Amino acid sequence: PPANAGRAPGPPDGGWGWVVVFGAFISIGFAYAFPKGVAIFFKEIQDFFGTSYSEIAWVSSIMLATTYGAGPISSILVNRYGSRPVVIFGGLLCGIGMVSAAFCTSILQLYICVGFITGFGLALNLQPSVIIIGKYFLKRRPIANGLAMAGSPVMLCTLAPLNQFLFDNFGWRGSFLILGAILLNCCVAGALFRPIGAATASVKTQATAEGKDALKEKVTKDAMEMSSPVNIPMETKTEEEGGKDCCEKINQYLDFSLFKHRGFLIYLIGNVLMFLGFFAPIVFLAPYAKHIGIDEYSAAFLLSILAIVDMIARPTTGIIANSKWVRPRIQYFFSFSIAFNGACHLLCPLASGYTGLVVYSVFFGLAFGMVCAMLFETLMDLVGAARFTSAVGLVTIAECCTILLGPPIGGTLIDTFGDYKYMFIKCGAVMVLAGTFLFIMNYYNYRMLAKEEKERKAKEEDPKSVRTENEGRNNWNKEIVRDGPELEPLREEREGLKKEVNGT
Amino acid sequence: MPAAFSGKRPGRRLLLLCLSLSLSVGSPADPTMTPQDASQSQVNSLTKMQGGLNESTPEPTTTTRTANWQTQGSPSDHLTLGHNVSIPALLRPDLTTQEFKQAAKENVSNVTFVEYEVLLPGVSGTSVEKNITLDSAAGIELSCRLDNKYSHLKSLQVTWKRGNETIRHINKTENSWSIQLWILDNSKLGSYSCTLKGEEEISAVFLLQVPKIEGREKPIISYEGDTAVMICKSFGYTPIAWTWYMTNGSEQIAINDSLLADKYVINRISASVTHLKILKLTKEDDGVYWCEAAFELGKSKGKLQLKVLSLMVPLKPFLAIVAEVVILVTIVFLYEIYSKKKEKRAGDEKEFDQVEQLKSEESNGLENSSARHRRV
Numbered sequence: 001p002p003a004n005a006g007r008a009p010g011p012p013d014g015g016w017g018w019v020v021v022f023g024a025f026i027s028i029g030f031a032y033a034f035p036k037g038v039a040i041f042f043k044e045i046q047d048f049f050g051t052s053y054s055e056i057a058w059v060s061s062i063m064l065a066t067t068y069g070a071g072p073i074s075s076i077l078v079n080r081y082g083s084r085p086v087v088i089f090g091g092l093l094c095g096i097g098m099v100s101a102a103f104c105t106s107i108l109q110l111y112i113c114v115g116f117i118t119g120f121g122l123a124l125n126l127q128p129s130v131i132i133i134g135k136y137f138l139k140r141r142p143i144a145n146g147l148a149m150a151g152s153p154v155m156l157c158t159l160a161p162l163n164q165f166l167f168d169n170f171g172w173r174g175s176f177l178i179l180g181a182i183l184l185n186c187c188v189a190g191a192l193f194r195p196i197g198a199a200t201a202s203v204k205t206q207a208t209a210e211g212k213d214a215l216k217e218k219v220t221k222d223a224m225e226m227s228s229p230v231n232i233p234m235e236t237k238t239e240e241e242g243g244k245d246c247c248e249k250i251n252q253y254l255d256f257s258l259f260k261h262r263g264f265l266i267y268l269i270g271n272v273l274m275f276l277g278f279f280a281p282i283v284f285l286a287p288y289a290k291h292i293g294i295d296e297y298s299a300a301f302l303l304s305i306l307a308i309v310d311m312i313a314r315p316t317t318g319i320i321a322n323s324k325w326v327r328p329r330i331q332y333f334f335s336f337s338i339a340f341n342g343a344c345h346l347l348c349p350l351a352s353g354y355t356g357l358v359v360y361s362v363f364f365g366l367a368f369g370m371v372c373a374m375l376f377e378t379l380m381d382l383v384g385a386a387r388f389t390s391a392v393g394l395v396t397i398a399e400c401c402t403i404l405l406g407p408p409i410g411g412t413l414i415d416t417f418g419d420y421k422y423m424f425i426k427c428g429a430v431m432v433l434a435g436t437f438l439f440i441m442n443y444y445n446y447r448m449l450a451k452e453e454k455e456r457k458a459k460e461e462d463p464k465s466v467r468t469e470n471e472g473r474n475n476w477n478k479e480i481v482r483d484g485p486e487l488e489p490l491r492e493e494r495e496g497l498k499k500e501v502n503g504t
Numbered sequence: 505m506p507a508a509f510s511g512k513r514p515g516r517r518l519l520l521l522c523l524s525l526s527l528s529v530g531s532p533a534d535p536t537m538t539p540q541d542a543s544q545s546q547v548n549s550l551t552k553m554q555g556g557l558n559e560s561t562p563e564p565t566t567t568t569r570t571a572n573w574q575t576q577g578s579p580s581d582h583l584t585l586g587h588n589v590s591i592p593a594l595l596r597p598d599l600t601t602q603e604f605k606q607a608a609k610e611n612v613s614n615v616t617f618v619e620y621e622v623l624l625p626g627v628s629g630t631s632v633e634k635n636i637t638l639d640s641a642a643g644i645e646l647s648c649r650l651d652n653k654y655s656h657l658k659s660l661q662v663t664w665k666r667g668n669e670t671i672r673h674i675n676k677t678e679n680s681w682s683i684q685l686w687i688l689d690n691s692k693l694g695s696y697s698c699t700l701k702g703e704e705e706i707s708a709v710f711l712l713q714v715p716k717i718e719g720r721e722k723p724i725i726s727y728e729g730d731t732a733v734m735i736c737k738s739f740g741y742t743p744i745a746w747t748w749y750m751t752n753g754s755e756q757i758a759i760n761d762s763l764l765a766d767k768y769v770i771n772r773i774s775a776s777v778t779h780l781k782i783l784k785l786t787k788e789d790d791g792v793y794w795c796e797a798a799f800e801l802g803k804s805k806g807k808l809q810l811k812v813l814s815l816m817v818p819l820k821p822f823l824a825i826v827a828e829v830v831i832l833v834t835i836v837f838l839y840e841i842y843s844k845k846k847e848k849r850a851g852d853e854k855e856f857d858q859v860e861q862l863k864s865e866e867s868n869g870l871e872n873s874s875a876r877h878r879r880v
């Protein structure tokens with residue numbers, strides 16, 4: 001039936017998807033936790049090379065900057081080759097980076113090996129993992145996102161004692177060597193990322209059979225134009241008779257037309273603002289605790305509390321966000337969690353003594369987990385799974401600047417005023433502002449979307465079913481094009497069909 | 505002898521000396537004054553005299569000195585403020601000529617005494633201990649103070665001892681007994697105790713020592729052919745010199761970096777930090793190293809341990825993990841190929857069924873050419 005032919009079946013929302021979530025858990029965990037975990041070696045490396053602390057801290061900053069800054073490159077590669085090869089390559093790159101870091105003889109070489117190479121490898125791990133969740137899940141996507149993002153605190157809690165153990169037994173060089181091997185496990189995670197398209201490869205379901213019927217019809221009509229899968233982008237171009245050839249080409253790899261997307265812009269501005277105050281409190285929590293007289297071990301324990309609460313908060317937030325009350329208004333939930341985070345920071349200077357700080361850590365862990373769990377889910381919700389690949393790349397490179405600026409600005413505030421409370425106030429104020437901005441703008445966005453939906457429905461009721469069918473097919477075409485490399489199994493069948501058609 | 509001595513010194517100092525001598529001669533004969541009172545009055549009169557004669561005497565100012573106290577027993581100790589008390593070296597009969605000259609030199613530059621006080625607990629049998637860290641020559645005043653609530657205890661006798669040697673010249677105020685010491689060399693360090701004998705015996709111990717040097721508890725791990733850097737720090741105190749020793753069997757051998765310049769490099773990074781760099785490590789370099797800081801008042805050592813491993817040691821876990829990764833990736837890919845084949849087989853069977861269904865439905869209707877071909 002033609003009506004169904006235009007719409008491809010949805011993502012599986014389960015089955016192999018949970019294995020993919022596990023793979024993403026590992027991948028995302030390494031990407032976020034590794035730069036923090038490697039800080040344990042810094043004191044020893046600083047003594048070894050005779051450098052100052054700030055020179056060593058650059059290693060971490062370069063790694064973080066590369067992980068976020070290489071986002072667009074990651075997106076382009078995923079658009080071209082799919083998630084799996086990119087993650088496997090990223091894992092190999094991380095491993096090579098750390099192994100070569102084990103043989104470094106100067107701090108500059110460390111910057112390159114640990115900072116750039118490993119950072120780039122982690123970037124190639126982070127983006128595809130997030131992207132492939134969007135491909136495998138729709139109805140249960142918030143839960144999947146929450147579970148995958150929980151990898152970060154779990155990995156951090158595992159890496160910190162592991163790094164200490166490796167360091168005590170093998171020194172920093174041996175530890176880097178072994179960490180290189182451990183990072184190769186990202187390749188295993190990548191191997192689990194079986195490619196999948198907008199239409200599933202499974203032939204078990206009746207829905208897919210219908211899809212195949214539609215394919216057959218389509219192939220018989222457009223058989224001459226489809227010469228090879230790689231040329232599909234070109235074919236679509238000629239089909240759509242778009243005037244801007246080079247822009248289309250660039251947009252195949254990195255969709256810059258997202259900058260016209262209202263929801264994307266709202267998300268971008270809100271998040272860039274939020275990241276100014278996001279990471280600084282974590283960086284300065286332990287020094288602040290020591291400053292008000294708490295001993296070192298209790299101060300470190302505060303961070304552990306934070307990580308444990310974070311670990312629980314992320315999947316829980318995913319489940320809450322998936323519920324039928326929250327899912328349609330997930331943007332509001334996201335803005336609320338950002339504002340909640342900001343409120344925690346604003347109240348922190350009122351916390352006196354160790355118990356106050358423990359309470360703060362618990363709430364901070366909760367808020368941090370909530371925001372992180374929904375960070376990518378909300379973006380997927382706004383731009384859709386198809387354009388998410390490019391969206392995530394563009395967002396991470398924009399966030400890169402503010403992420404790097406946040407802690408140094410906080411540090412300057414502390415140094416100027418000699419008091420930590422101004423840093424907390426600044427972070428809290430920025431996040432409350434970001435949360436409010438997102439809340440208001442998303443309210444506006446929801447209203448505009450509702451309006452557009454109404455207009456679209458009005459058009460659909462127009463008695464021009466042929467045009468809608470064509471539009472539907474063209475849309476489906478576009479989706480296939482965007483997800484090009486993901487359609488390997490489908491492509492084979494199409495090729496098979498096409499050969500038979502040509503044979504007749 | 506003092507008379508002959510005084511003959512060579514003119515003016516003010518002669519007057520001071522005569523006065524002090526007369527006082528010191530006079531005091532034992534006076535039955536009403538106790539030795540403590542005598543020395544106290546001595547001090548008082550001297551300060552008055554000083555105030556009159558020497559215009560440049562500074563006003564008594566307070567100096568604070570904070571230190572980490574490790575006390576055992578009563579937590580009721582507290583650190584009080586010291587005060588400037590300038591006592592001319594001439595009045596110290598217990599000084600040797602050497603110390604006398606040195607102290608006299610220092611006296612010209614306005615020496616300060618730093619006071620360390622211990623509050624004695626009322627409970628007998630317990631002992632209070634205080635650690636005092638000194639790196640260079642100084643004058644210190646150690647005092648034991650009894651809490652006001654115990655001042656009713658009569659017939660208290662206080663003895664200050666260093667080892668078995670009793671110290672005279674105790675200054676007594678209302679509730680505290682103190683001694684003043686010139687710590688000029690290592691022999692003066694050690695433990696000084698004040699014992700309060702009344703109905704019960706209460707004592708406190710002051711432990712004077714040189715600053716401790718921290719080495720590293722955990723061993724430093726390095727590899728053959730690599731360089732190892734060992735660091736020693738003395739916190740807050742500046743040593744005169746640093747020396748590094750390595751342990752050969754049971755002996756400690758000093759490391760001479762000028763002799764073996766391509767093997768050892770000793771750097772003094774800052775006043776209180778020293779680096780020892782060992783180049784081209786071999787298995788023989790494995791062992792315990794000592795860094796010794798020389799202070800004016802003595803030496804202090806820190807211990808470090810170096811472990812030299814061969815490259816094979818981390819290589820084994822590395823290869824094990826790489827092997828595990830390769831095995832897992834292979835398993836995942838094999839499983840994927842296997843499950844795809846299974847799906848294809850099931851799919852083919854299903855298609856076959858579907859095609860049969862279609863064929864039966866379209867018996868004389870539309871012919872689906874692709875379906876017919878697929879049967880092949």
